[in-house]
Amino acid sequence: MRKIWSDNLPVAQFRVARPTNQLHKVVEFYRDGVGLKVIGSFEGHSGYDGIMLGLPDASYHLEFTQHVDGSPCPAPTKDNLLVFYFPDKDARDKVVQRLNQMGYEEVAPENPYWKNNGVTIEDPDGWRIVLQNSYT
Numbered sequence: 001m002r003k004i005w006s007d008n009l010p011v012a013q014f015r016v017a018r019p020t021n022q023l024h025k026v027v028e029f030y031r032d033g034v035g036l037k038v039i040g041s042f043e044g045h046s047g048y049d050g051i052m053l054g055l056p057d058a059s060y061h062l063e064f065t066q067h068v069d070g071s072p073c074p075a076p077t078k079d080n081l082l083v084f085y086f087p088d089k090d091a092r093d094k095v096v097q098r099l100n101q102m103g104y105e106e107v108a109p110e111n112p113y114w115k116n117n118g119v120t121i122e123d124p125d126g127w128r129i130v131l132q133n134s135y136t
Contacts, residue, residue, distance in 0.1 A: 012059070013059055013060075013061075014059065014060050014061075015052070015060075015061055015062070015063050016061075016062050016063070016082075017062075017063040017064075017065065018062070018063070018064055018065075018073055018127070019064070019065050019066065019067070019071035019072070019073045020064050020065070020066055020071055020073055020124075020125055021066065021070055021071050021072055021073075021125075022066075022124045022125060023049060023050075023051070023064055023065075023066040025124040026064050026123060026124050026125060027051055027053070027064065028102070029099075029102070029104065029123045029124055030053050030062065030064075030123070031053055032098070032102065033095070033098050033099040033102050033104060034084070034095060034099070034129070035095060035098070036053035036054060036055070036061075036062070037053065037054060037055070037056060038051060038052070038053055039052050039053065039054045039061055040052040047067050047068045047069065048065050048066065048067050048068075049065065049066050050063055050064060050065035050066070051063070051064055062082075073125060074126075075122075075125055075126030075127050075128075076127070077110070078109075078110040078128060079109075079110040079111055080127070080128070081114070081120075081128050081129065081130050082127070082128070082129045082130070083114075083118075083129070083130045083132055084129065084130070084131050084132065085132050085134060085135050086131060086132065086133050086134075086135075087133075087134075087135040088133075089133045092119070092131050092132075092133045095131055096119045096121070096131055099121055104121050104122070104123075105121070106119050106120060106121060107120050107121065107122055107128070108120070109128075109130065114130045114132070117132055117133040117134050118130040118131060118132040118133065119131045
């Protein structure tokens with residue numbers, strides 16, 4: 001049995017789910033570029049294909065789905081962010097370099113705070129991530 005977070009929120013897992021029309025590209029970005037592990041997937045579930053990617057213990061993970069009839073999901077504002085905290089700058093820079101080699105370049109963050117120790121990059125759908133060199 002997984003450990004629950006707290007008595008006030010007795011859950012053992014947290015998932016952020018998002019549709020896309022570019023499932024293959026989004027999976028490449030988060031799996032091959034960012035380095036998240038594939039922890040599950042499905043095909044043809046009521047017209048949906050999907051994949052879950054997460055950290056090694058799978059307690060926190062992302063799910064991306066695509067419907068056969070289309071799954072548009074316009075990106076939100078440029079300050080809606082998924083932030084990855086790296087205590088080691090060299091490890092962070094390796095991820096940035098991998099994403100750069102895949103064609104994903106740094107973009108200017110809307111909030112200048114993220115420029116201090118972070119690198120902001122847009123995924124194939126225009127959703128932004130920050131690779132932050134700090135641990136808080």
